Amino acid sequence: MSQRVRIGMIGGGQGAFIGAVHRIALRMDDAFDLVAGCFGRDPENTRVTGAQLGIDPSRCYDSWEQMISDEAKLPEDQRIEAVSIVTPNHVHHGPAKAAMEAGFHVICDKPLCISQEQADDLATTVSSTGRVFALTHNYCASPMAREARERVARGDLGTIRKVFVEYLQGWLSEKLEETGQKQADWRTDPERSGPVGSLGDIGTHAYQLLEFVTGMKVTSIYAKLHTFVEGRALDDDDMVLLEMENGATGTLCSSQVCFGRENGLRLRVFGTKGALEWNQEQPNDLQVTGEDGSVTTIRSATGAAGDAAASLTRTPAGHPEGYLEAFGNIYSAFARAIRGEEQPVDCAYPTVEDGVRGVRFIGSALLSNKENRWVDIPG
Amino acid sequence: MSQRVRIGMIGGGQGAFIGAVHRIALRMDDAFDLVAGCFGRDPENTRVTGAQLGIDPSRCYDSWEQMISDEAKLPEDQRIEAVSIVTPNHVHHGPAKAAMEAGFHVICDKPLCISQEQADDLATTVSSTGRVFALTHNYCASPMAREARERVARGDLGTIRKVFVEYLQGWLSEKLEETGQKQADWRTDPERSGPVGSLGDIGTHAYQLLEFVTGMKVTSIYAKLHTFVEGRALDDDDMVLLEMENGATGTLCSSQVCFGRENGLRLRVFGTKGALEWNQEQPNDLQVTGEDGSVTTIRSATGAAGDAAASLTRTPAGHPEGYLEAFGNIYSAFARAIRGEEQPVDCAYPTVEDGVRGVRFIGSALLSNKENRWVDIPG
Amino acid sequence: MSQRVRIGMIGGGQGAFIGAVHRIALRMDDAFDLVAGCFGRDPENTRVTGAQLGIDPSRCYDSWEQMISDEAKLPEDQRIEAVSIVTPNHVHHGPAKAAMEAGFHVICDKPLCISQEQADDLATTVSSTGRVFALTHNYCASPMAREARERVARGDLGTIRKVFVEYLQGWLSEKLEETGQKQADWRTDPERSGPVGSLGDIGTHAYQLLEFVTGMKVTSIYAKLHTFVEGRALDDDDMVLLEMENGATGTLCSSQVCFGRENGLRLRVFGTKGALEWNQEQPNDLQVTGEDGSVTTIRSATGAAGDAAASLTRTPAGHPEGYLEAFGNIYSAFARAIRGEEQPVDCAYPTVEDGVRGVRFIGSALLSNKENRWVDIPG
């Protein structure tokens, strides 16, 4: 690994969940030094978090705007090279755009942002600034999700006919947002989450994984968004019928009111001569249906998995890796991109284009739901 | 067990699959004597099949009409008491109606018949003749499907919110009907299968199981029927969004082009305080999500299963029962109904009403698919 | 199927478990008529059971001796052709020998008998009378146990090195025999069970399955027998180290005090280039490790299973068969042997030789346990 990338973080202070995940992920392969941060809107939060993380107090900033402008003024060999954005959805577009315009690379949590305008603007900014932009759709960086993609791409399944992707959780079965639980609070608030709840929070993960593994675009959807918990402002359950560019059909279901389900992202793909299934809760297993119809479990880090998957594992077969390791893979690919190093795989990390497609998916689903009809997703 | 019920069979000759199943099922608990039959349209088939089964040649009939009329003329203590109908769908209504009118009880394979008119007529005939009529939606007679129903009924899951039922097979991924395969041949032929393929053959099983387990009716559906295999006249893949009488929503997917899938009937039900999952391919296991969110496997024939499930098992825990045993449960309940004996469970066997609802489901799905809109299923 | 075999049953009256199993098994493929019986030592039990089964009262006998002698006097086309023995272990040798000497074929529950002398005597009797003798080690007649045997035999696994077989139950974790539970009562009584408890009841199943699947004999064992439940006269837990004829080593564990375990018979075999695992509680699945180390689930009744396995299934893939069906396979093979018909597989049913080996295994284990040393099992 070449010299560590100096990075600053926006969001991820006390009470946050995903900030800590990003920090473990960036440490995983020793490719980053976290040297600056604005960890929350409350400066005290930033101060305390920064101290816990051993960050120089002078680089713990009261606002992200300040962080970006002050860091840009530091000597080139000291200032941050990249920004990690782990805030609620409504605070993605602003800092991402500003950071890129200030010359920093950006890695940002999903969904990309909360409107099509923001999304298009970010895509334009990426293009105009030439910065590296990575979106943390972490699941696609799991070795066996990658293996799935490789197998589809080389034709093992024949022509894809059917896809079923679901992302089922149960943690919002009750009105958790009323208890002050921070994760529930912002995710159910249109101000911070954007126009959708469940569909943006987890539906976009399912959508991205589907397009990533199949290598095909969803072209048209019929969506029904529901809110089961009384008084909740956003959808907590979504059902989508879909058609893909080659005529394959399928369903995408995302829900946060499936009682007891933890983090059930599962994809099944059926072709004319094979099939596969991957469940992120058992991420080291890929179920592959061969031509004789029997199902083989391809295990991460074994000889049965290909080179691409192998490039994303750190330990031998039978030493399970999981969520954090996959997240780490995104960060490591981001670092390689910044350093101009070769990636061991194509599509090494989700880009702004994945983010734009996710936002289009949300927009099309809202329109379909409203007008009760099939809606195309622009290419 | 009281005296065996004398039964005659229509269909189920050489090359048939389901006839042999029905015969094992009726022997399972020793409640029947198969004493007559018309096993196919070809008298030679009937003759050979009858001989193999040890049936008196004089009671092997060239047509079902003849069987019904001739048997009715036999002395009461000799003639058949019941008829088992295991023919393709288009030969359900005729013999069922005739048999009941001749005084015979009827057990018939699903779907009930191929039109709403036929279905209503059969319901009327059941009512007017007072005969016992059982429909072999066998899956609901599996002990753990019954256990699932009991648990929903006693409120273990709270209010049902989400249901997912799927019935995925892969055996029609290729144009098997062109090879002369008998099962594929009639199931893809509108003349014999009726107006739908996959939806009638397996979708109705999924539908019946859903209503059976939840104890609720599906009130409205949005259906997309596809035909993936070129030149096939009927649907081989179906996706249905649905709403239930209490506002619960869900999906029903039936497909015969999911490569490699054998007989994947799986139901998941999520409520406000619990959930359950049952997969007929591992029928002895019921996955139950408790209030703490963890999943317990309730196993058939154990103390953790209730009395109703217990009444449907023959062997101790760990001695797996399967498809044939569940099928046998339908037959045994049918025998008890004929003998006027008490059933150990409510809804001991599917009735003509289940059949009528299945046909209504088909009709509503066809309408929804055609008009691209949600369609109600009449109560 | 040719003409049904007329059979009489010894044992299996009210309160018995295995008698009902045998009766379902013999009905499964319609190959038998149960026409006589002595269902218990109490004539009233026999009378009631016989009536329930629709057996002519004149052929419900007060003693098995009487049944054998009286039936032998009936005209050849009426008298039984075979006897099914489903009594406790101490009543195997007597009726089996007498039945064979009277000209009847015998199918008998396992273990064969309770002493080496009895075993050798039965082997001699089979030989001298030329009667068909089948022992109901039912598990080896499960399609996927058969598939396992085929794969080992054709060399898929290379040279076998390691075997692990276990049969774990929990039902005797408490002193159930004190509650009057009939199954526990005789199985823990040296008078009726013989010199071992768990080892004879289930250990012999494990032993037979191991030799059946590997096609090799166990040559030497080191056994430790324990009794965990205070006051119990026989072992309820057994641990055996073993060596096979080719130098492979392994363990055989049988226990009836593994709390919660139902009927956990599981075999794992590892060779130099492959491996397999079969668990009778999920009997339709065979886990096969291929040369690349990944595990494929071979499913019963699919194209991935061979002809031998296929010959033992009645339903298409995905229609699970289980314990009763495997039991039925033994009976059907027994019937074919009686009729002189060709068997679709080698070793179509366990014979007296399997029984003799099981008794030798018990004897060697007792000796090893007593003398605390490795003991050979005579070839």
Add this chain to the structure above:
Amino acid sequence: MSQRVRIGMIGGGQGAFIGAVHRIALRMDDAFDLVAGCFGRDPENTRVTGAQLGIDPSRCYDSWEQMISDEAKLPEDQRIEAVSIVTPNHVHHGPAKAAMEAGFHVICDKPLCISQEQADDLATTVSSTGRVFALTHNYCASPMAREARERVARGDLGTIRKVFVEYLQGWLSEKLEETGQKQADWRTDPERSGPVGSLGDIGTHAYQLLEFVTGMKVTSIYAKLHTFVEGRALDDDDMVLLEMENGATGTLCSSQVCFGRENGLRLRVFGTKGALEWNQEQPNDLQVTGEDGSVTTIRSATGAAGDAAASLTRTPAGHPEGYLEAFGNIYSAFARAIRGEEQPVDCAYPTVEDGVRGVRFIGSALLSNKENRWVDIPG
């Protein structure tokens, strides 16, 4: 987290596997700075590895002796505080003893060392120097292994009767050591591995996990060690019968010739009123048998898991953690111990005493194997 612990590493250079694991583990929770190292016997290896890791070249040492002596001379606020030893087994005792005597805390890979004398000497050294000593039996730091321990300790299972622990791998099925594969090379070499192969490499993990989860000591064993691969100097397969301090019995099997098995460490414990099973390859699941005999899957990071397990997870339920995270837990506990901080759990990390017991287990197994008798393990 308080200030990072400055640590140096011995071993873990190019071609090593476990060194990289230790480095990810120590980074996981940001509790260490790796500032010095001697990564191999070849100084060039150390130089290259050190450069890759961004370690000051002046602190990349040619020998571990030099590292310990030179670091000890650095100012207290610069020199390392702890040493991580990730060398083959024969280079554990020397550096561990020297490091502790120089005032450094030690974290060392397992097994502790290669002789009883070394083990006792290390225990004495830990005691005399008062240094923190941690042994990386990582599996016991997996949240659900900890949960298992808690459940046994609070009596959920009643009195333990039966234990089955196995650690099955297949990677040494062929003579990999002849190919130059570094991991195989030293593990099969008595000079570097010590007097046992498989038993030391993985059997000790199984042994430690067994004692950790049950909270009981193994008191007596009967062991058979085999070498299946011709020409291999050490055992590659081990079978152990065992008895525990309360009279419970069981088996411990470790093997590296179980074709296809990856890293199959699995523990099953049966008590008088409950049971549990944990498999490190699916580490987030703990199978718990409740009083009614049914099996509940307790999932890591859910409310069904206790506080102790929760203290060892970083992500919410359904976000799988694995091998590296458990390894990181050992490191983080080691750091807390160095800093004198409270541990959230008892037995937060394996100590020298676990190591001593592991070496005693090896010695007793060798003696048992040689003399063909049961051997006690000294308390």
